[in-house]
Amino acid sequence: DTVKIAFVDPLSGPFSPTGTNGYAEFQYAAEKLVNDQGGVLEGDMFEIVGFDNKMSPKESLIQVQVAIDQGIRYIAQGNSSGIAHAITDAVNKHNRRNPDDRVLFLNYAAVDPALTNDACNFWHFRFDANADIKMDALTDVMAKDEDLKKVYVIGQDYSFGKSVAAAAVRNLGEKRADVEIVGNELHPIGKVKDFTPYARKIVSSGADAVITGNWGADMVGLGKAIIDAGFDGPIYTYYAASNGITRTFGEQGTGHIYLVSEGAVNPPASDRTAAYVEGFEAKYPDHDITQPRIANTIEMLAKAINEAGTATDVVKVAQALEGMEHDSIWGGKLFMRPDDHQIIQNVDIQEHTSEGLQFYMDASEWGMKLVSEVEMAGMDSPTTCKMKRP
Amino acid sequence: MLDVRDLHAYYGKSHILQGVNLNVQEGEIVALLGRNGVGRSTTCKAIMGEVEPHGSVTFKGQEIAGKKAFEIANLGIGYVPENRDIFPGLTTRQNLILGLKPGQKDEDGRWSMENMFEMFSNLRERADVEASVMSGGEQQMLTMCRTLMGDPDFVMIDEPTEGLSPQMTQRVAELLNQIAARGVATLLVEQKLSIAMDIAHRVYVMGHGQVVFEGTPAELKSRDDVRKEWLEV
Amino acid sequence: MTAALELEGLRKSFGKTEIIRGVDLSIGKGERHAIIGPNGAGKSTLFNLITGRFPQTSGHVRLHGHDLAGKAPFEINRMGLSRSFQITNIFPKMTVFENVRCSLLWSMGYKYSFWNMVSKSRALNEGAEEILEQINLTSRRDLPAGVLSYAEQRALEIGITIAGGADVIMLDEPTAGMSNTETDYIVGLIEKVTEGKTLIMVEHDMGVVFGLCDRISVLVYGEIVATGEPEAVRADQAVQEAYLGAALEAEH
Amino acid sequence: MTDTTSIMTKKRSYGGLSTGTVAPWVICTAILLVLPYVFQSNSALTIMNQMAITIVFALAYNMLLGQGGMLSFGHAVYMGMGGFMCMHVMNWVEYQNIPLPLPLLPVVGGLFGMGMATIIGSFSTRTAGTVFAMISLGIGELIAASSVIVVAFFGGEEGVSGDRTYGLPVFGYEFLTKIEVYYLTAGWLVLSALLMYLFSRTPVGRMANAVRDNPERAQFLGYSARWVRFYSFCASGFFAGVAGGLFAINFEILTEENLNLVTSGSILLITFLGGVGFFFGPIIGAIVFTLLQSVLSLQTELWQLYVGALFVLTVMYFPGGLAGVIMMHVAPYKLGKLGTLVVPYFKTVLPAAIGILGLASFCEIMFHFKHAAVGENDMSLFGIEFSTHSPLPWIVIVGVTLVCFWIAKRNSAELRETWGNANVLSSPKEGGAQ
Amino acid sequence: MELVLVILIDGLVYGLLLFMLSSGLTLIFSMMGVLNFAHASFYMLGAYFAYQISRYMGFWPGLILAPIIVGLAGAAIERFGLRKVHQYGHVPELIFTFGLALLIEEIVQFFWGKNQVPYDAPEVLQFALFSIGTNEIQAYKVFMIAISVLIFLCLLYVLTKTRVGMIIQAALSYPRTVEALGHNVPFIFMGVFGVGTALAGLAGVIAGPQLGTFPGMAFLLGSIVFVTIVIGGLGSLWGALVASLLIGWMTTFAASYNIAMADILMAVGFEMPEDMSEHALRDIWSLTLPQIGPILPYLLMVVILVFRPYGLFGKRDA
């Protein structure tokens, strides 16, 4: 029988761009990396089942329940840490109350550190570097920039945005005590109609660089406003790529937009990587590989299932995942840290450009190019997670 | 001028007009009498196209049944509804202005706003007060004037003297005669027999949604049976 | 004994125009009093002042000796005064029956209670049915009030007003728009239900006025020019000119 | 807009509940009792619970809209506030182990919701109409926005979560399983629905209608329009709060979405879809909408398109809402002519329905054609597999759709005819005339 | 300080943009009484149409054509949808527009996808006209100001110099009677709705490049427009203008100054609790002006409605 993975993310509404893109990536990964390789165990195929959570915690919980009833054992979600908190909590309760149909929560993008610290639990695995780790990598690069004097930190007013801000301040403090944080503020998420005033503040604060965790419309809005206002320094971001963002920034973005992520595709790590991306671009022309970690998620799950020898006893699978090491299709190693289920991987800094690209984004002539890479970022980052194991 | 043949009208399920026949000639005043609820107002509404008419209504030899209300109005039919329908939020003057047909200017027609104010001095005093606060009687005058502003060739007036003081009632009677004098035909729905009898050239009596008597006021006076059966309880 | 209703130096201006110019009037218990006068004289305004619809500019209104200054309409109504409107004012979407039943609720002491079921109270519903009988609308019981013919709505208006059984009843042109025969019927009804109660009515139909009322006041331009027995008023010269004009002949 | 009372009072059954009024309640309760045996899966229970909650909320909302004529754009506030309070209480119960049995939690929510309503209502119910509507909109936005700011109470974006099972067990029930929660919810559903129904029969309830129709006249009947509004508002707030409590018990988490404009807006849509003119309208609305949202969205990405279309068509052709459609048939039923409609319905509504499905299929296939991954040409509709890149399915769908609509159109005249006759005591003339 | 000047300009731009939306809505909401929740959706349509046109013919044709197309669409919707619903009252109309908003959003996503589209200001206007301090003012912003002022003048003329306003207001209470006086009420309603939506469309055309053109743009502006005209007072064009500018400047200033509640509280003489993490009022202490900026208009609206129900300039009770 097939191994089903529930993809619970917004497939409709204002947040659907990230959702639908992730959905495509999951389907492609399952097909290419598992099914075409003959599946798991004795030929069981992966199947990705999409559930539209409309970016609503309530709907997420309903859909998760529906998924569980369909005999699905693996819940994948990533869009917004807020929802992730709801799901991880619900999954935890469910597994405690229904010992005989437990499920795993594969978090592929919700990067609020809390999820692998105070809010951690045995059933939650995060395949994305959390906000702290990413910020660590980001600030490493920034620290090298000698004439960086003033930095402005701005983000969305919710758990993720807050943790980005906190991490930024902490890291810069440690690495470049001389750099001054000229601004550190949060704006309501998805409510700001015109970012100009924020841009004005940033410009007149005389900042040389901006750090933001914004995503979706909040990212484009902020970015364009800042550049229009006449800012000419770098903008260090988490999610300023694809989903129309790259295309909208266009020429304006070159030399401004930097982004921290994993699995840079320009240049591709190997022919296998290149083939994988080409295949995807061919199959999904109006999507891009925006979340390379999704491939890792699928590969590691498959590996874990094979090691555990079962796809239904998720405890065994989870145990197999814990401490698993794996060679990522994007190059470099992957290590699922057992004590907090936070993946450790290479983190890349990339820049928005039109030169020297093998792969473009948004079917435009722009894309993201590797600037520098941090090996196994956050390997020894601390965690407060104390998880109860079954 | 106006010729109504076998006119039927319905409200939902209830069959209100069951074949009304009547006609009005140039410059004559025709009174439409009957008990409350027999369907006199409905007759006017049906002619005006406010309730769907079934049957034939010709005006100046032209079939108007099925036409839209504003088309009918622009053919020269004026209608003074029984419950006044003063437009709230607009002043007396604005109410009168709305009486003008699209593109029509004051002074164009038989009556100007000035004439109206002369006839009913109360209106002049209240010209720029919000009309909906005016006294019942004043509102009654206003509706009549509003319709006349549009310079119709034929007016249907539903209970014009309602709520008017005896004096004013006289005044309205005079006005109706003036209207006729200026060659405008009138269909008068009236409760106060006395007045109807005084000024009407011909009267129709309605009952059971049909016209049950037609003739001159004099004839009606002489016909006690009709009065007994159709006008009294 | 204190008068049922007492007006003292009552004045009302809208903006600069003064509509009621110092009205003094005292109406005894059980009296049937008519207020007549030309259109725009201020009769309805007077009603509105008494019933608290408008605040007066100056002067006093006393109901059974209590000053009504600053009281809201619903408070005044609770003190036993009920009125009808010249321009029909009913609950168009509710059924005729509901219209009447609602007008009984407060007077039957249900107030804002949410522990009584209206459909359960026999007194309430039969009371309502009775009113319907009286105003001849039983046949239209379950129609939305809005679809009644004009005169039917007028009848309902009166029904709602008298339903509460208030002891001071004010009617603003109750017979307007009714044919002579209807008029006669309604007058009879009014006579019956206001037995022993105080009635104040505005009316342009002299037949009704002279037939029904004990005393008449003539209001002209916001001032009372005459008050007294019908015969006296009818004889009054000023009244003749100001108001009745040729009307009397017309009516009788 | 005639209220169901007019139909009740016809029976002149003053005093004593007539079977006519009791029967529906008994039946509904019975249905609620057996439902879990029909739909046993946990997800079915989850969705039914969600329905029940929405029903309570929608009924509460209709106390304002349908009966009080007050249009609120911020009613989620009272449900949400009630819910949040319950979450906190739930957690206190857990940590301070206060002996508060879970089934009583909704009362807390209700009281808190009512508390909120009392505060807001004190100034918002002065008038109905636009002023009320806009104040409610403003308050709604304010509370929703502050929910992400005031983290201490609202828990920010993650919201507040708790665990219902840590309270003290009631008769050995710990509410571990969905089924237990279902019966708890169902119980509250029946109770609050009944209370709300009775409320609409009380003097305040009746006057709410009067004030809706003509606030001024109500004043001259001894009632202060403002107080009447205020009372209905508080009552509505209470039951909204109860719904919030049920939500807290079911989902064990409350977030900003429980307060925001979207929730407030959808409850308005739900209530209207069901039909504001009838007490049971919102119930139907809640059931249908929940199904659309949670089940249809599993079937198609276009579900919002269909929902939008549904609303537009409903208001255009059935302003009385779904309940209105049902009540339309009461008259024919009374005249014993319901039977005459069956055939025409079969001949008109059936093809129309197929036609609509065809139209939907067309949207689906077009969507698939435009947005599906390259090479994935196959899609399945109603269990039929086909390729969107071969002309045949397009032709079939378009053909079927057009033919069905044509048939429906042709037969609709007959339906209208029979419908007319079915509504009058007979005499075809009258019938034909409408 | 120069930032103030910059903010004044930005606020003006945003305010006038709001005005263009609200002016359209005043026509529809204040005059026809239709709570048109799809208004912002027409604004979105304007932006998308203009984007589509600009891809073939450039920005300027779009500026003219897109609003016209939107207006025609609006008129058609009135004619074949709203008109039918109108007779049932205002709530059904509202529901209708709700559904409409959903439909429009889905349709937009169907044709233009879920992502933001690259709809940009014309090259000729893509330069910094002047800069105040380090802040640059794009020429396009000045262009936006010009257009909005133009619109305002046109509307002022139509509403004050024609009978249309009166007719519609009268028709709200007694449509049949107005018709019986010879006015083609349905046609006028259709026209007004068309013009109103066209205005929204125009707003979209010129706001698209500035605020971004994506399926969520309608929802983002949805309710604020109502707030604007309610604050301004229903039926008052001047009110709409003043309120728009008020909100424009208010939100812009709020977003621009990080005034922290903590400072205020301490200024007033409160003690800053040392351990903030568990303090009950911690959120109040950490509150900053930009956080609450976006909700200030709603606060203002509630306050105004409570004390002055007919808004700043409204004559009738709102």
Ligand SMILES: Nc1ncnc2c1ncn2[C@@H]1O[C@H](COP(=O)(O)OP(=O)(O)OP(=O)(O)O)[C@@H](O)[C@H]1O
């Ligand atoms: N909208 C409506 N729906 C249903 N029935 C109506 C409607 N309007 C009027 N009716 C009924 O139609 C009948 C005739 O109404 P109409 O107004 O024409 O009476 P009328 O002759 O004008 O009497 P009145 O002296 O009261 O004006 C009345 O019995 C009334 O109840």
Ligand SMILES: Nc1ncnc2c1ncn2[C@@H]1O[C@H](COP(=O)(O)OP(=O)(O)OP(=O)(O)O)[C@@H](O)[C@H]1O
């Ligand atoms: N709110 C107001 N503002 C300005 N003028 C008003 C207002 N209300 C009434 N009036 C004026 O006061 C005068 C008296 O009105 P009122 O309704 O009392 O007259 P009335 O005696 O009832 O006349 P009728 O017999 O025609 O009903 C009228 O001229 C009217 O225009």
Ligand SMILES: CC(C)C[C@H](N)C(=O)O
């Ligand atoms: C998909 C991501 C934009 C979600 C975001 N990183 C969060 O944690 O909320």
Ligand SMILES: [Mg+2]
């Ligand atoms: Mg009549």
Ligand SMILES: [Mg+2]
């Ligand atoms: Mg009067």
